[in-house]
Amino acid sequence: MKRTTLSLFAGTAALAAVTGFAAVSAPGDTGADTAEPAAVLPVERSSLLCPAPSNSDLAETSYTSFTPVTQGADEKGTAALGAATAESEDEKDGDKGEQKEGKDEKSGDKAGKPVVQPEKPGTPATGKASGADTPALIGTAGGSHAPGWTVQQTTEVAAGTGRGLLGLNCTAPDTEFWFPGASTATGRTDYVHLTNPDDSAAVVDIELYGKDGALKSTVGEGITVPPNSSESLLLSTLSDEKQTDVTVHVGVRSGRLGAAVQALDDKTGGDWLTAAADPAGELVVPGIPEDATAVRLVLFTPGGSDADLKVRLASPSGAITPAGHETVHVKAGMTTGVDLGEVTRGEAGSLVLTPTSQSVPVVAAVRVVRGEGGEQESAFIPASDPVGARATAADNRAKRTTLSITAPDRAAKVEVTASAGSEGGATASKTFTIKGGTTQNVEAPVPAGLEGAYALTVETVSGGPAYASRTLTGEDDDVASFTVQTLPDDRGMVSVPKAEEDLSVLQQ
Numbered sequence: 001m002k003r004t005t006l007s008l009f010a011g012t013a014a015l016a017a018v019t020g021f022a023a024v025s026a027p028g029d030t031g032a033d034t035a036e037p038a039a040v041l042p043v044e045r046s047s048l049l050c051p052a053p054s055n056s057d058l059a060e061t062s063y064t065s066f067t068p069v070t071q072g073a074d075e076k077g078t079a080a081l082g083a084a085t086a087e088s089e090d091e092k093d094g095d096k097g098e099q100k101e102g103k104d105e106k107s108g109d110k111a112g113k114p115v116v117q118p119e120k121p122g123t124p125a126t127g128k129a130s131g132a133d134t135p136a137l138i139g140t141a142g143g144s145h146a147p148g149w150t151v152q153q154t155t156e157v158a159a160g161t162g163r164g165l166l167g168l169n170c171t172a173p174d175t176e177f178w179f180p181g182a183s184t185a186t187g188r189t190d191y192v193h194l195t196n197p198d199d200s201a202a203v204v205d206i207e208l209y210g211k212d213g214a215l216k217s218t219v220g221e222g223i224t225v226p227p228n229s230s231e232s233l234l235l236s237t238l239s240d241e242k243q244t245d246v247t248v249h250v251g252v253r254s255g256r257l258g259a260a261v262q263a264l265d266d267k268t269g270g271d272w273l274t275a276a277a278d279p280a281g282e283l284v285v286p287g288i289p290e291d292a293t294a295v296r297l298v299l300f301t302p303g304g305s306d307a308d309l310k311v312r313l314a315s316p317s318g319a320i321t322p323a324g325h326e327t328v329h330v331k332a333g334m335t336t337g338v339d340l341g342e343v344t345r346g347e348a349g350s351l352v353l354t355p356t357s358q359s360v361p362v363v364a365a366v367r368v369v370r371g372e373g374g375e376q377e378s379a380f381i382p383a384s385d386p387v388g389a390r391a392t393a394a395d396n397r398a399k400r401t402t403l404s405i406t407a408p409d410r411a412a413k414v415e416v417t418a419s420a421g422s423e424g425g426a427t428a429s430k431t432f433t434i435k436g437g438t439t440q441n442v443e444a445p446v447p448a449g450l451e452g453a454y455a456l457t458v459e460t461v462s463g464g465p466a467y468a469s470r471t472l473t474g475e476d477d478d479v480a481s482f483t484v485q486t487l488p489d490d491r492g493m494v495s496v497p498k499a500e501e502d503l504s505v506l507q508q
Contacts, residue, residue: 043146065394070492081115165473175251181247192233225257263380303361310327368484386460390490396472
Protein backbone atom coordinates (compact mmCIF):
# COMPACT_ATOMS: atom_id res chain seq x y z
CA MET A 1 0.00 0.00 0.00
CA LYS A 2 2.75 2.41 0.94
CA ARG A 3 4.74 1.72 -2.25
CA THR A 4 1.65 2.31 -4.40
CA THR A 5 0.89 5.59 -2.69
CA LEU A 6 4.45 6.89 -3.08
CA SER A 7 4.37 6.04 -6.79
CA LEU A 8 1.10 7.94 -7.15
CA PHE A 9 2.54 11.08 -5.60
CA ALA A 10 5.72 10.86 -7.61
CA GLY A 11 3.71 10.45 -10.81
CA THR A 12 1.51 13.40 -9.92
CA ALA A 13 4.53 15.63 -9.36
CA ALA A 14 5.93 14.67 -12.74
CA LEU A 15 2.59 15.34 -14.42
CA ALA A 16 2.49 18.78 -12.86
CA ALA A 17 5.86 19.68 -14.29
CA VAL A 18 4.67 18.75 -17.78
CA THR A 19 1.05 19.88 -17.94
CA GLY A 20 0.57 22.50 -15.29
CA PHE A 21 -1.61 20.32 -13.04
CA ALA A 22 -1.17 22.14 -9.79
CA ALA A 23 -2.67 20.40 -6.77
CA VAL A 24 -3.25 16.98 -5.23
CA SER A 25 -4.63 15.96 -1.85
CA ALA A 26 -3.83 12.82 0.08
CA PRO A 27 -6.73 10.86 1.58
CA GLY A 28 -7.85 12.54 4.74
CA ASP A 29 -6.27 15.87 3.76
CA THR A 30 -8.29 18.68 5.30
CA GLY A 31 -6.64 21.46 3.33
CA ALA A 32 -5.33 23.05 6.52
CA ASP A 33 -3.25 26.21 6.32
CA THR A 34 -0.27 24.28 7.71
CA ALA A 35 0.30 22.54 4.37
CA GLU A 36 3.53 23.48 2.66
CA PRO A 37 3.12 25.75 -0.37
CA ALA A 38 3.58 24.23 -3.80
CA ALA A 39 6.98 24.57 -5.43
CA VAL A 40 7.20 26.62 -8.64
CA LEU A 41 9.31 24.72 -11.17
CA PRO A 42 10.13 25.01 -14.88
CA VAL A 43 8.03 22.85 -17.18
CA GLU A 44 9.84 19.75 -18.40
CA ARG A 45 8.13 19.28 -21.76
CA SER A 46 6.39 21.53 -24.30
CA SER A 47 4.58 20.96 -27.59
CA LEU A 48 3.99 23.45 -30.40
CA LEU A 49 2.10 23.10 -33.69
CA CYS A 50 2.60 25.18 -36.85
CA PRO A 51 -0.07 25.04 -39.60
CA ALA A 52 0.79 24.61 -43.28
CA PRO A 53 1.83 28.17 -44.15
CA SER A 54 0.38 28.84 -47.61
CA ASN A 55 -1.15 27.39 -50.76
CA SER A 56 0.84 29.82 -52.93
CA ASP A 57 3.80 28.70 -55.01
CA LEU A 58 5.33 32.12 -54.29
CA ALA A 59 5.35 31.65 -50.52
CA GLU A 60 8.65 31.98 -48.66
CA THR A 61 8.39 30.86 -45.04
CA SER A 62 10.82 31.23 -42.16
CA TYR A 63 10.62 29.52 -38.76
CA THR A 64 12.31 30.97 -35.69
CA SER A 65 12.60 28.88 -32.53
CA PHE A 66 13.62 30.42 -29.21
CA THR A 67 13.69 29.40 -25.54
CA PRO A 68 14.64 31.94 -22.85
CA VAL A 69 17.31 30.87 -20.38
CA THR A 70 15.33 29.75 -17.31
CA GLN A 71 16.84 29.47 -13.86
CA GLY A 72 16.30 26.02 -12.35
CA ALA A 73 15.64 24.32 -15.70
CA ASP A 74 17.28 21.01 -16.54
CA GLU A 75 20.81 21.56 -17.80
CA LYS A 76 20.22 19.29 -20.77
CA GLY A 77 17.40 19.34 -23.27
CA THR A 78 16.36 19.16 -26.91
CA ALA A 79 13.80 20.74 -29.21
CA ALA A 80 12.83 20.01 -32.80
CA LEU A 81 10.15 20.86 -35.36
CA GLY A 82 9.33 18.30 -38.02
CA ALA A 83 6.67 17.71 -40.65
CA ALA A 84 3.26 16.42 -39.61
CA THR A 85 2.42 13.16 -41.36
CA ALA A 86 -0.38 10.61 -41.11
CA GLU A 87 0.88 7.03 -41.34
CA SER A 88 -1.28 5.04 -43.69
CA GLU A 89 -1.57 1.26 -43.82
CA ASP A 90 0.48 0.93 -47.03
CA GLU A 91 3.36 2.76 -45.36
CA LYS A 92 3.77 -0.02 -42.82
CA ASP A 93 6.17 -2.89 -43.39
CA GLY A 94 4.31 -6.18 -43.13
CA ASP A 95 3.08 -7.48 -39.80
CA LYS A 96 5.80 -5.63 -37.91
CA GLY A 97 4.08 -2.32 -38.54
CA GLU A 98 7.37 -0.57 -39.30
CA GLN A 99 7.23 2.59 -41.36
CA LYS A 100 8.98 2.34 -44.70
CA GLU A 101 11.87 4.66 -45.43
CA GLY A 102 12.38 6.78 -48.52
CA LYS A 103 9.52 9.29 -48.35
CA ASP A 104 10.47 12.80 -49.43
CA GLU A 105 10.96 15.15 -46.48
CA LYS A 106 8.54 17.74 -47.93
CA SER A 107 5.87 15.07 -48.02
CA GLY A 108 6.27 14.68 -44.31
CA ASP A 109 8.76 11.89 -43.59
CA LYS A 110 8.96 11.41 -39.84
CA ALA A 111 12.52 10.16 -40.30
CA GLY A 112 13.55 13.26 -42.28
CA LYS A 113 15.68 16.04 -40.83
CA PRO A 114 13.84 18.52 -38.57
CA VAL A 115 13.00 21.85 -40.17
CA VAL A 116 14.30 23.61 -37.05
CA GLN A 117 16.48 22.12 -34.30
CA PRO A 118 17.88 24.72 -31.85
CA GLU A 119 21.20 24.03 -30.15
CA LYS A 120 20.81 25.90 -26.85
CA PRO A 121 18.42 28.21 -24.96
CA GLY A 122 19.06 31.93 -25.32
CA THR A 123 19.95 31.81 -29.02
CA PRO A 124 17.32 31.66 -31.80
CA ALA A 125 17.45 28.91 -34.40
CA THR A 126 15.94 29.38 -37.85
CA GLY A 127 14.72 27.29 -40.76
CA LYS A 128 13.23 28.07 -44.16
CA ALA A 129 10.76 26.53 -46.59
CA SER A 130 9.34 27.52 -49.98
CA GLY A 131 6.23 26.91 -52.04
CA ALA A 132 2.71 25.63 -51.64
CA ASP A 133 3.59 22.10 -50.51
CA THR A 134 5.25 23.12 -47.23
CA PRO A 135 3.58 20.91 -44.58
CA ALA A 136 2.34 21.64 -41.10
CA LEU A 137 4.96 21.10 -38.39
CA ILE A 138 4.79 19.32 -35.05
CA GLY A 139 7.36 20.21 -32.42
CA THR A 140 8.39 19.03 -28.99
CA ALA A 141 10.88 20.44 -26.50
CA GLY A 142 12.21 18.91 -23.31
CA GLY A 143 14.48 19.82 -20.43
CA SER A 144 16.21 23.18 -20.75
CA HIS A 145 14.46 23.91 -24.08
CA ALA A 146 10.91 23.50 -22.74
CA PRO A 147 10.19 26.49 -20.39
CA GLY A 148 8.86 29.36 -22.51
CA TRP A 149 9.58 27.69 -25.86
CA THR A 150 8.30 29.94 -28.68
CA VAL A 151 8.23 29.38 -32.44
CA GLN A 152 7.30 32.10 -34.92
CA GLN A 153 6.15 31.18 -38.43
CA THR A 154 6.48 34.08 -40.90
CA THR A 155 5.48 33.81 -44.56
CA GLU A 156 5.94 36.35 -47.35
CA VAL A 157 3.69 35.98 -50.40
CA ALA A 158 4.66 38.26 -53.29
CA ALA A 159 1.36 38.32 -55.20
CA GLY A 160 -2.13 36.88 -55.48
CA THR A 161 -4.88 36.34 -52.94
CA GLY A 162 -3.38 36.50 -49.48
CA ARG A 163 -0.31 38.45 -50.62
CA GLY A 164 1.77 40.18 -47.98
CA LEU A 165 3.25 39.13 -44.66
CA LEU A 166 1.53 36.33 -42.74
CA GLY A 167 2.71 35.43 -39.26
CA LEU A 168 1.73 33.58 -36.12
CA ASN A 169 3.14 32.11 -32.96
CA CYS A 170 2.85 28.35 -33.35
CA THR A 171 0.27 27.13 -30.84
CA ALA A 172 0.19 24.60 -28.04
CA PRO A 173 -2.36 21.77 -28.44
CA ASP A 174 -5.68 22.35 -26.69
CA THR A 175 -9.33 21.28 -26.79
CA GLU A 176 -11.21 24.54 -27.45
CA PHE A 177 -10.57 27.64 -29.58
CA TRP A 178 -12.52 30.84 -30.39
CA PHE A 179 -11.87 32.88 -33.55
CA PRO A 180 -13.95 36.08 -33.81
CA GLY A 181 -13.10 37.95 -37.03
CA ALA A 182 -13.35 35.22 -39.66
CA SER A 183 -15.59 35.69 -42.71
CA THR A 184 -17.48 33.83 -45.44
CA ALA A 185 -18.17 37.00 -47.45
CA THR A 186 -17.40 37.36 -51.16
CA GLY A 187 -13.78 38.36 -51.56
CA ARG A 188 -12.63 36.48 -48.46
CA THR A 189 -11.20 32.97 -48.52
CA ASP A 190 -10.82 31.69 -44.95
CA TYR A 191 -9.50 28.29 -43.92
CA VAL A 192 -9.46 26.70 -40.48
CA HIS A 193 -6.28 24.65 -40.00
CA LEU A 194 -6.27 21.74 -37.55
CA THR A 195 -3.09 19.89 -36.54
CA ASN A 196 -3.13 16.68 -34.50
CA PRO A 197 0.21 15.95 -32.72
CA ASP A 198 -0.79 12.61 -31.22
CA ASP A 199 -0.69 8.98 -32.32
CA SER A 200 -4.49 8.62 -32.17
CA ALA A 201 -7.17 10.36 -34.21
CA ALA A 202 -8.87 13.50 -32.90
CA VAL A 203 -12.56 14.27 -33.41
CA VAL A 204 -13.63 17.91 -33.63
CA ASP A 205 -16.77 20.00 -34.09
CA ILE A 206 -16.60 23.35 -35.90
CA GLU A 207 -19.42 25.85 -35.29
CA LEU A 208 -19.89 29.13 -37.16
CA TYR A 209 -21.80 32.11 -35.75
CA GLY A 210 -22.88 35.15 -37.77
CA LYS A 211 -24.84 38.32 -37.05
CA ASP A 212 -28.08 36.38 -36.54
CA GLY A 213 -26.70 33.39 -34.66
CA ALA A 214 -25.44 29.95 -35.66
CA LEU A 215 -24.92 29.37 -39.39
CA LYS A 216 -26.52 26.26 -40.82
CA SER A 217 -24.03 23.49 -41.51
CA THR A 218 -24.28 19.75 -42.07
CA VAL A 219 -20.57 19.00 -42.29
CA GLY A 220 -19.05 20.75 -39.26
CA GLU A 221 -19.72 17.97 -36.75
CA GLY A 222 -17.56 14.96 -36.01
CA ILE A 223 -14.63 15.88 -38.24
CA THR A 224 -11.79 13.37 -37.84
CA VAL A 225 -8.18 14.54 -37.96
CA PRO A 226 -5.86 11.53 -38.40
CA PRO A 227 -2.86 10.97 -36.11
CA ASN A 228 0.22 13.16 -36.65
CA SER A 229 -1.43 15.11 -39.44
CA SER A 230 -3.04 18.39 -40.42
CA GLU A 231 -6.35 19.22 -42.10
CA SER A 232 -7.36 22.48 -43.80
CA LEU A 233 -11.08 23.25 -44.17
CA LEU A 234 -12.52 26.09 -46.25
CA LEU A 235 -15.14 27.90 -44.17
CA SER A 236 -17.41 28.48 -47.15
CA THR A 237 -17.74 24.70 -47.55
CA LEU A 238 -19.06 24.42 -43.99
CA SER A 239 -21.89 26.88 -44.66
CA ASP A 240 -23.23 28.54 -47.80
CA GLU A 241 -24.30 31.68 -45.91
CA LYS A 242 -22.31 34.81 -46.81
CA GLN A 243 -21.39 36.73 -43.67
CA THR A 244 -18.97 39.63 -43.22
CA ASP A 245 -18.23 38.79 -39.59
CA VAL A 246 -18.10 35.18 -38.40
CA THR A 247 -16.99 33.66 -35.12
CA VAL A 248 -15.49 30.18 -35.46
CA HIS A 249 -15.67 27.83 -32.48
CA VAL A 250 -13.49 24.71 -32.56
CA GLY A 251 -14.41 22.15 -29.91
CA VAL A 252 -12.51 18.87 -29.63
CA ARG A 253 -14.56 15.82 -28.64
CA SER A 254 -11.58 13.50 -28.29
CA GLY A 255 -7.86 14.11 -28.41
CA ARG A 256 -6.29 17.54 -28.74
CA LEU A 257 -5.35 19.86 -31.58
CA GLY A 258 -3.64 23.02 -32.65
CA ALA A 259 -5.98 25.39 -34.50
CA ALA A 260 -5.66 28.64 -36.46
CA VAL A 261 -7.66 30.47 -39.15
CA GLN A 262 -5.97 31.73 -42.30
CA ALA A 263 -7.89 34.73 -43.66
CA LEU A 264 -7.15 35.71 -47.28
CA ASP A 265 -8.66 38.85 -48.81
CA ASP A 266 -8.73 39.70 -52.51
CA LYS A 267 -8.04 43.41 -51.86
CA THR A 268 -6.15 43.65 -48.56
CA GLY A 269 -3.92 40.59 -48.54
CA GLY A 270 -4.02 38.03 -45.76
CA ASP A 271 -2.80 36.94 -42.37
CA TRP A 272 -3.43 34.43 -39.61
CA LEU A 273 -6.23 34.86 -37.10
CA THR A 274 -5.07 33.10 -33.95
CA ALA A 275 -7.33 32.06 -31.09
CA ALA A 276 -8.66 34.82 -28.84
CA ALA A 277 -8.26 34.76 -25.09
CA ASP A 278 -10.88 32.66 -23.30
CA PRO A 279 -14.31 34.30 -22.86
CA ALA A 280 -14.15 36.96 -20.13
CA GLY A 281 -16.04 40.01 -18.92
CA GLU A 282 -13.05 42.33 -19.41
CA LEU A 283 -10.78 42.14 -22.45
CA VAL A 284 -7.69 43.88 -23.81
CA VAL A 285 -6.71 43.98 -27.50
CA PRO A 286 -3.12 45.26 -27.36
CA GLY A 287 -0.96 47.11 -29.85
CA ILE A 288 -3.03 48.42 -32.75
CA PRO A 289 -0.51 49.94 -35.21
CA GLU A 290 -0.38 53.74 -35.02
CA ASP A 291 -0.78 54.11 -38.79
CA ALA A 292 -3.85 51.86 -39.08
CA THR A 293 -6.24 53.20 -41.73
CA ALA A 294 -9.15 50.97 -40.70
CA VAL A 295 -9.94 49.00 -37.54
CA ARG A 296 -12.91 46.65 -37.21
CA LEU A 297 -13.81 45.20 -33.81
CA VAL A 298 -15.55 41.80 -33.82
CA LEU A 299 -17.16 40.35 -30.68
CA PHE A 300 -19.13 37.27 -29.68
CA THR A 301 -20.69 36.12 -26.42
CA PRO A 302 -21.09 32.34 -26.12
CA GLY A 303 -23.46 32.39 -23.15
CA GLY A 304 -27.19 32.96 -22.93
CA SER A 305 -27.03 36.63 -21.91
CA ASP A 306 -26.41 39.79 -23.91
CA ALA A 307 -23.29 41.81 -23.11
CA ASP A 308 -22.92 45.58 -22.90
CA LEU A 309 -19.34 46.83 -22.96
CA LYS A 310 -17.58 50.15 -22.55
CA VAL A 311 -15.05 50.78 -25.30
CA ARG A 312 -11.88 52.67 -24.39
CA LEU A 313 -8.67 53.30 -26.29
CA ALA A 314 -5.55 53.27 -24.15
CA SER A 315 -3.39 55.86 -25.94
CA PRO A 316 0.07 57.22 -25.04
CA SER A 317 -1.53 60.08 -23.08
CA GLY A 318 -4.27 58.06 -21.35
CA ALA A 319 -7.61 56.35 -21.83
CA ILE A 320 -10.01 57.96 -24.29
CA THR A 321 -13.46 57.00 -25.58
CA PRO A 322 -13.78 56.67 -29.37
CA ALA A 323 -16.36 59.18 -30.61
CA GLY A 324 -19.61 57.46 -31.51
CA HIS A 325 -18.46 54.14 -30.07
CA GLU A 326 -18.71 54.70 -26.34
CA THR A 327 -20.40 51.32 -25.82
CA VAL A 328 -21.19 48.21 -27.82
CA HIS A 329 -24.09 45.80 -27.39
CA VAL A 330 -23.40 42.12 -28.12
CA LYS A 331 -26.44 39.86 -28.46
CA ALA A 332 -26.15 36.38 -26.99
CA GLY A 333 -24.96 33.82 -29.53
CA MET A 334 -24.53 36.41 -32.29
CA THR A 335 -21.42 37.98 -33.81
CA THR A 336 -21.19 41.78 -33.69
CA GLY A 337 -18.88 43.85 -35.88
CA VAL A 338 -18.08 47.53 -35.32
CA ASP A 339 -16.09 49.77 -37.68
CA LEU A 340 -13.83 52.03 -35.61
CA GLY A 341 -12.13 53.69 -38.59
CA GLU A 342 -8.77 55.35 -37.96
CA VAL A 343 -9.26 55.04 -34.22
CA THR A 344 -5.56 55.37 -33.28
CA ARG A 345 -5.12 58.67 -35.19
CA GLY A 346 -1.39 58.26 -35.60
CA GLU A 347 -0.63 57.13 -32.06
CA ALA A 348 -0.07 53.78 -30.40
CA GLY A 349 -3.30 52.32 -29.01
CA SER A 350 -4.96 49.31 -27.39
CA LEU A 351 -8.66 48.59 -26.98
CA VAL A 352 -9.88 48.01 -23.42
CA LEU A 353 -13.37 46.49 -23.10
CA THR A 354 -15.15 46.49 -19.73
CA PRO A 355 -18.77 45.71 -18.75
CA THR A 356 -21.16 48.63 -18.31
CA SER A 357 -22.93 46.75 -15.50
CA GLN A 358 -23.26 42.96 -15.40
CA SER A 359 -20.15 41.04 -16.45
CA VAL A 360 -20.83 38.63 -19.33
CA PRO A 361 -18.05 36.49 -20.91
CA VAL A 362 -17.09 37.70 -24.40
CA VAL A 363 -14.44 36.90 -27.00
CA ALA A 364 -13.04 39.60 -29.28
CA ALA A 365 -10.52 40.44 -32.01
CA VAL A 366 -9.81 43.32 -34.36
CA ARG A 367 -9.02 43.37 -38.06
CA VAL A 368 -6.50 46.08 -38.89
CA VAL A 369 -5.76 47.57 -42.31
CA ARG A 370 -2.66 49.60 -43.20
CA GLY A 371 -1.96 51.46 -46.42
CA GLU A 372 -4.14 52.97 -49.12
CA GLY A 373 -5.58 51.83 -52.44
CA GLY A 374 -3.72 48.95 -54.02
CA GLU A 375 -1.06 48.99 -51.30
CA GLN A 376 -3.39 47.92 -48.48
CA GLU A 377 -2.68 44.96 -46.22
CA SER A 378 -4.58 43.49 -43.28
CA ALA A 379 -3.78 41.68 -40.05
CA PHE A 380 -5.63 40.49 -36.94
CA ILE A 381 -5.12 41.09 -33.24
CA PRO A 382 -7.10 38.87 -30.84
CA ALA A 383 -7.91 39.80 -27.26
CA SER A 384 -4.94 38.60 -25.23
CA ASP A 385 -3.99 37.38 -21.79
CA PRO A 386 -1.44 39.56 -19.95
CA VAL A 387 2.32 39.15 -20.20
CA GLY A 388 2.32 37.73 -16.68
CA ALA A 389 5.71 36.51 -15.50
CA ARG A 390 7.25 36.31 -18.98
CA ALA A 391 6.35 36.31 -22.68
CA THR A 392 8.38 36.17 -25.89
CA ALA A 393 8.06 37.20 -29.53
CA ALA A 394 10.55 35.46 -31.83
CA ASP A 395 11.67 36.42 -35.37
CA ASN A 396 12.33 40.13 -34.89
CA ARG A 397 14.27 42.01 -37.53
CA ALA A 398 16.33 45.20 -37.19
CA LYS A 399 14.27 48.35 -37.99
CA ARG A 400 11.20 46.25 -38.79
CA THR A 401 9.94 45.51 -35.28
CA THR A 402 7.62 47.60 -33.08
CA LEU A 403 6.92 46.47 -29.50
CA SER A 404 3.74 47.88 -27.97
CA ILE A 405 2.97 47.58 -24.24
CA THR A 406 -0.19 48.68 -22.42
CA ALA A 407 -1.11 48.92 -18.75
CA PRO A 408 -4.91 49.18 -18.79
CA ASP A 409 -5.32 49.82 -15.05
CA ARG A 410 -2.34 50.52 -12.80
CA ALA A 411 1.17 51.45 -13.88
CA ALA A 412 3.35 48.47 -14.77
CA LYS A 413 7.12 48.10 -14.79
CA VAL A 414 8.52 45.64 -17.32
CA GLU A 415 11.95 44.47 -18.43
CA VAL A 416 12.51 43.82 -22.13
CA THR A 417 15.41 41.62 -23.22
CA ALA A 418 16.68 41.20 -26.76
CA SER A 419 18.34 37.85 -27.31
CA ALA A 420 21.46 37.21 -29.30
CA GLY A 421 20.85 37.05 -33.05
CA SER A 422 20.47 33.71 -34.79
CA GLU A 423 23.76 34.38 -36.61
CA GLY A 424 25.54 36.58 -34.08
CA GLY A 425 25.15 39.42 -31.59
CA ALA A 426 25.00 40.07 -27.85
CA THR A 427 21.94 40.30 -25.60
CA ALA A 428 20.64 43.66 -24.39
CA SER A 429 17.98 44.69 -21.85
CA LYS A 430 15.93 47.78 -21.00
CA THR A 431 13.37 48.51 -18.29
CA PHE A 432 10.20 50.53 -18.96
CA THR A 433 7.45 51.92 -16.75
CA ILE A 434 4.08 52.13 -18.50
CA LYS A 435 1.62 54.58 -16.93
CA GLY A 436 -1.81 53.23 -16.02
CA GLY A 437 -4.40 53.58 -18.77
CA THR A 438 -1.78 54.08 -21.51
CA THR A 439 -0.14 52.26 -24.40
CA GLN A 440 3.46 52.91 -25.38
CA ASN A 441 5.43 51.87 -28.44
CA VAL A 442 8.67 51.38 -26.54
CA GLU A 443 12.17 51.67 -27.96
CA ALA A 444 12.95 48.01 -27.50
CA PRO A 445 16.60 46.97 -27.25
CA VAL A 446 18.42 45.49 -30.25
CA PRO A 447 21.32 43.04 -29.86
CA ALA A 448 24.75 44.62 -30.28
CA GLY A 449 26.40 43.34 -33.46
CA LEU A 450 23.11 41.76 -34.59
CA GLU A 451 23.17 39.22 -37.37
CA GLY A 452 20.00 37.32 -38.29
CA ALA A 453 16.71 37.24 -36.36
CA TYR A 454 16.36 37.80 -32.63
CA ALA A 455 13.77 37.34 -29.87
CA LEU A 456 12.23 39.90 -27.53
CA THR A 457 11.27 38.67 -24.06
CA VAL A 458 9.06 40.81 -21.80
CA GLU A 459 8.98 40.20 -18.02
CA THR A 460 6.69 41.90 -15.51
CA VAL A 461 8.77 43.47 -12.73
CA SER A 462 6.10 45.18 -10.63
CA GLY A 463 2.77 47.00 -10.72
CA GLY A 464 -0.42 46.07 -12.50
CA PRO A 465 -0.92 43.67 -15.41
CA ALA A 466 0.81 44.51 -18.69
CA TYR A 467 -0.30 43.43 -22.16
CA ALA A 468 1.93 43.46 -25.22
CA SER A 469 2.07 42.83 -28.95
CA ARG A 470 4.77 42.91 -31.61
CA THR A 471 4.28 44.33 -35.11
CA LEU A 472 6.63 43.04 -37.81
CA THR A 473 6.69 44.89 -41.14
CA GLY A 474 7.85 43.75 -44.57
CA GLU A 475 11.19 44.61 -46.17
CA ASP A 476 9.71 46.96 -48.79
CA ASP A 477 9.09 50.35 -47.15
CA ASP A 478 6.68 51.34 -49.93
CA VAL A 479 4.30 48.45 -49.20
CA ALA A 480 2.15 48.22 -46.04
CA SER A 481 2.79 44.50 -45.43
CA PHE A 482 2.76 43.61 -41.74
CA THR A 483 1.73 41.06 -39.13
CA VAL A 484 0.96 41.39 -35.41
CA GLN A 485 1.47 38.82 -32.65
CA THR A 486 0.32 39.19 -29.03
CA LEU A 487 2.57 38.21 -26.10
CA PRO A 488 0.61 36.26 -23.46
CA ASP A 489 2.35 34.56 -20.52
CA ASP A 490 4.50 31.67 -21.77
CA ARG A 491 3.50 29.41 -18.85
CA GLY A 492 7.06 28.24 -18.55
CA MET A 493 6.70 27.73 -14.79
CA VAL A 494 4.13 25.57 -12.97
CA SER A 495 3.18 24.94 -9.37
CA VAL A 496 4.04 21.41 -8.25
CA PRO A 497 2.62 20.08 -4.96
CA LYS A 498 5.11 18.86 -2.37
CA ALA A 499 4.84 15.09 -1.80
CA GLU A 500 4.63 14.00 1.82
CA GLU A 501 7.72 12.16 3.03
CA ASP A 502 5.87 10.28 5.75
CA LEU A 503 2.69 8.62 4.47
CA SER A 504 2.34 6.04 7.25
CA VAL A 505 -1.14 7.34 8.02
CA LEU A 506 -2.27 5.82 4.71
CA GLN A 507 -1.44 2.31 5.96
CA GLN A 508 -4.25 2.30 8.52
